[in-house]
Amino acid sequence: xxxxxxxxxxxxxxxxxxxxxxxxxxxxxxxxxxxxxxxxxxxxxxxxxxxxxxxxxxxxxxxxxxxxxxxxxxxxxxxxxxxxxxxxxxxxxxxxxxxxxxxxxxxxxxxxxxxxxxxxxxxxxxxxxxxxxxxxxxxxxxxxxxxxxxxxxxxxxxxxxxxxxxxxxxxxxxxxxxxxxxxxxxxxxxxxxxxxxxxxxxxxxxxxxxxxxxxxxxxxxxxxxxxxxxxxxxxxxxxxxxxxxxxxxxxxxxxxxxxxxxxxxxxxxxxxxxxxxxxxxxxxxxxxxxxxxxxxxxxxxxxxxxxxxxxxxxxxxxxxxxxxxxxxxxxxxxxxxxxxxxxxxxxxxxxxxxxxxxxxxxxxxxxxxxxxxxxxxxxxxxxxxxxxxxxxxxxxxxxxxxxxxxxxxxxxxxxxxxxxxxxxxxxxxxxxxxxxxxxxxxxxxxxxxxxxxxxxxxxxxxxxxxxxxxxxxxxxxxxxxxxxxxxxxxxxxxxxxxxxxxxxxxxxxxxxxxxxxxxxxxxxxxxxxxxxxxxxxxxxxxxxxxxxxxxxxxx
Numbered sequence: 001x002x003x004x005x006x007x008x009x010x011x012x013x014x015x016x017x018x019x020x021x022x023x024x025x026x027x028x029x030x031x032x033x034x035x036x037x038x039x040x041x042x043x044x045x046x047x048x049x050x051x052x053x054x055x056x057x058x059x060x061x062x063x064x065x066x067x068x069x070x071x072x073x074x075x076x077x078x079x080x081x082x083x084x085x086x087x088x089x090x091x092x093x094x095x096x097x098x099x100x101x102x103x104x105x106x107x108x109x110x111x112x113x114x115x116x117x118x119x120x121x122x123x124x125x126x127x128x129x130x131x132x133x134x135x136x137x138x139x140x141x142x143x144x145x146x147x148x149x150x151x152x153x154x155x156x157x158x159x160x161x162x163x164x165x166x167x168x169x170x171x172x173x174x175x176x177x178x179x180x181x182x183x184x185x186x187x188x189x190x191x192x193x194x195x196x197x198x199x200x201x202x203x204x205x206x207x208x209x210x211x212x213x214x215x216x217x218x219x220x221x222x223x224x225x226x227x228x229x230x231x232x233x234x235x236x237x238x239x240x241x242x243x244x245x246x247x248x249x250x251x252x253x254x255x256x257x258x259x260x261x262x263x264x265x266x267x268x269x270x271x272x273x274x275x276x277x278x279x280x281x282x283x284x285x286x287x288x289x290x291x292x293x294x295x296x297x298x299x300x301x302x303x304x305x306x307x308x309x310x311x312x313x314x315x316x317x318x319x320x321x322x323x324x325x326x327x328x329x330x331x332x333x334x335x336x337x338x339x340x341x342x343x344x345x346x347x348x349x350x351x352x353x354x355x356x357x358x359x360x361x362x363x364x365x366x367x368x369x370x371x372x373x374x375x376x377x378x379x380x381x382x383x384x385x386x387x388x389x390x391x392x393x394x395x396x397x398x399x400x401x402x403x404x405x406x407x408x409x410x411x412x413x414x415x416x417x418x419x420x421x422x423x424x425x426x427x428x429x430x431x432x433x434x435x436x437x438x439x440x441x442x443x444x445x446x447x448x449x450x451x452x453x454x455x456x457x458x459x460x461x462x463x464x465x466x467x468x469x470x471x472x473x474x475x476x477x478x479x480x481x482x483x484x485x486x487x488x489x490x491x492x493x494x495x496x497x498x499x500x501x502x503x504x505x506x507x508x509x510x511x512x513x514x515x516x517x518x519x520x521x522x523x524x525x526x527x528x529x530x531x532x533x534x535x536x537x538x539x540x541x542x543x544x545x546x547x548x549x550x551x552x553x554x555x
Contacts, residue, residue, distance in 0.1 A: 021047040022139045024099055024119060027069075030139050032190050033199045034127040036105075039120040040113035048099050051136045053129065069099040069136065073129050077106030084112045101132060128204035131184075159186035159287055162280060169276035170245070172262040172269050173198060176284060179256045181221075193265035195242045211239045224248040224259045227281075230274040235264070245269065247277045249284045253346035253405050257288040289346060302369045306331075306376050307424030314420040321367060323420065328381040330415030331423060332391055333430030335374045337438045339406030344373040350403035351375075358397070362390050374434070376427055381416035388413055392446045410438040411446045432456050462551055465544065475529040476545040482528055490528070493521040495546050498539060 024046040028035050050067035055074045072080055080102050100113070101121045113120045123132060157165070163174040167188040175187035175198065184201055197207040206212070214236065215221060223231045227248035235243040243264040249257045260280055262273065270276070301320055304312035318325040334355065336344050352370040359366035359377050367378040379387060395409040412433035414426045429449055436459035437443045437452045449456060465471045479490045493511055497518070500506035508518040522533065532538045 021049045023047055024121075027136055027139050028121060029189055030135050031121075031123075031132065032187065033194055033202050034124050034132055034135070036122045036124050039105075039110040039122060041119035042114070043119070046098060046119055048136075049140070051133065051140065053133055068097050070097045070101070071129060071133055071136075072100060072102040072104070075102065075104060077104045077109075080104045081106055081109060081112060084109070084116060084118070101136075103127075124203060126200070126203050126205055131204035157283065157287070159284065162186070162283055162287065163188045166260065166262065166276055166280045170262050170269050170273040171265070171267050172245070172273070173265050175201065175261045175263075176249075176258060177201070177261065178258045181224075181259065185258065191265065193263075195240060195263060197241055198261075198263050208239060211236065211241055214239070220246060225256050227254075227256065230277045232274075243269070245273055245277055247281045249281050249288065251285055251289050251343075251346045253340075253343035253350065253403065255346060255350055255403060257285055260284060289349075299369060302367050302378075303371055305367070305378070305420065305423055306369060306371065306427045308371055311424060314423075318420055321365075323365060323367075325421065326419040328416040328418065329420065329423065329426070330379045330381040330384065330387050330413060331417060331426030331430055332377040332379065332387070332411055332413050333374055333427065333434050334377070334395065334409050334411045335434045335438050336404055336407035337410055337443075338408055339404060343405050344407065347404045347407060348373050348375055351398055351401060354398075355394070358394055374431070376430070378423060379415075384413070384415040387415055388446055388448070395445050409445075410434065410443060412437070412452075413446065413448050415448075432460070435459065458547070459551075462544070462548055466548055466551070472548070473541060473545045475531050476542060476549070478529050479525055480549060490521060490525045491546065491549065493518060494525050494531075494533070494542065497522055497533065498543050498546070502533075 024041065025044065027048065028038060048067075048069040051069040051071065052067040053071040053073055055072075056079065072083065075083065084100065097118060099119045099121065101123055103123050103125050105122045109120060159176055163176060163186045166172075166174045173188055173190055173194060176185045177183065178185055184204075187202055190198065190202075194202070197211060200207045215233065218233070220231050220233060223229050224246060225248060227250040230245055230247045233244045233246060235241060245262045246259055248259050251257055260277060262269065262277065298320070300309060301312060301317060303309060305314070305317045305321075314325050317323075334348075336347055339347075348370050352368065352375055355375050355377070356366075356368040359368050359379065363379045363382075365380055369376050381387070391411045391413055395411050398404060398409050412430040414429045417423065417426050433447060433449050433452055433456055436456040437447055440455065444451070476491075479494065482488060483491050489511065493507070493513075496507040496510040497504075500510065504515050504518055508515040511518065513521075525531065526533060531542055533542070
């Protein structure tokens with residue numbers, strides 16, 4: 001059963017003042033074609049604050065209505081009348097629900113409801129109860145999200161605001177569906193102008209099979225999956241279907257997120273409807289991507305456990321996750337490299353669910369999250385060597401995955417950590433390792449700070465030096481400038497000489513020149529720059545400065 005806040009007999013005005021609430025007429029409007037009609041609603045300002053679902057088993061167990069709006073699921077006409085008569089004490093209607101949703105409409109229901117002071121919303125027999133509950137709860141959630149006491153910065157527009165904008169811009173009836181076309185995410189009022197496909201879709205049912213088959217043969221669903229094209233679907237009088245426009249919604253990574261449909265109503269669609277649809281698809285992609293990234297309550301708790309959003313008390317996190325706070329743990333960071341960096345966040349969001357499945361298969365207690373384009377896993381630190389082997393297999397499972405758009409995954413492991421209190425530090429450590437090693441040529445797919453300490457420390461030293469212009473050696477910069485102007489190879493020659501520890505023959509072989517040529521180049525480099533490569537301090541400083549040049553080129 002899904003429930004919200006319990007009511008204590010307040011009037012509509014009192015409820016509105018003390019609890020986030022929504023007008024019943026707004027709920028009925030949101031349910032659209034799922035509502036057959038409304039009985040005994042004498043109060044135009046009737047509001048609800050909470051909703052629950054009750055079935056025959058609940059009634060058999062003697063359950064009282066715990067919310068002010070109740071969905072009566074699976075109850076026949078006699079059971080509905082009996083329950084309505086019994087749940088309100090004479091003269092005290094506030095002890096029971098204020099609104100009842102039912103598919104049964106027995107004779108006499110309106111009179112019983114009127115005497116009890118209850119509004120009855122008769123739901124279309126074809127509507128799915130889970131869809132009705134989700135819609136009503138969604139109305140309440142949006143009111144709570146708009147609570148002025150909530151200091152969270154508002155987003156520019158949500159899906160419900162977007163369908164209103166598209167309906168106004170096109171003059172049609174708008175719906176936004178998910179990527180499977182099995183769930184309507186938001187829709188505009190139908191105003192009695194919906195054809196059967198729209199009605200069935202809003203009710204949570206499949207549309208007419210013959211018409212859906214036509215849409216497949218016309219290539220409509222293929223066009224939605226490809227994206228970028230607004231498809232104009234003509235009316236089909238034989239199926240009683242109106243003209244409609246449809247466009248696919250895709251993330252920047254190319255991932256299919258859903259579709260927007262606009263059915264023509266009593267008036268023709270506006271001439272610029274296709275432009276409106278293209279703009280709406282771009283906005284919907286941002287909204288849906290944002291919603292995919294927005295963590296649930298548990299997801300946010302896990303992110304805080306990893307040190308995000310200000311952190312969390314580990315005792316609270318451990319109690320919620322049923323994880324002993326002092327149990328040794330391992331933290332794994334996974335990052336994409338290569339491919340298009342602009343889609344890293346979308347890519348990791350797309351594979352986050354699969355990573356979670358694999359992690360849970362390896363350790364049932366595993367916890368995963370995605371933050372800032374990287375995935376983080378928390379595992380019991382039972383055997384570090386086994387964890388390293390498993391992670392090595394894990395990252396290669398995603399090689400060639402279309403969601404990664406050409407990127408490959410690299411991982412860093414820190415294990416063991418003493419307990420949950422060390423998880424944020426563990427995340428910081430794997431971030432250090434990934435930043436220093438993941439994009440390096442020939443980098444191991446899985447590593448740790450112990451295995452990559454030189455690369456990590458050197459990389460952080462170079463970052464410190466690069467941030468200070470006064471620490472950049474103009475002598476090495478002069479060599480790089482000379483190479484650019486004269487197409488010379490002095491920088492590569494000096495690098496080879498240092499790599500060979502001053503061995504001229506080995507350095508000459510590395511750059512493919514005669515030993516005398518290499519000696520000449522080294523002398524020329526010293527004359528131009530003022531460097532003295534026979535001095536060990538100059539050699540050390542030049543090695544660091546050349547490493548800075550290589551890092552700058554990679555970035």
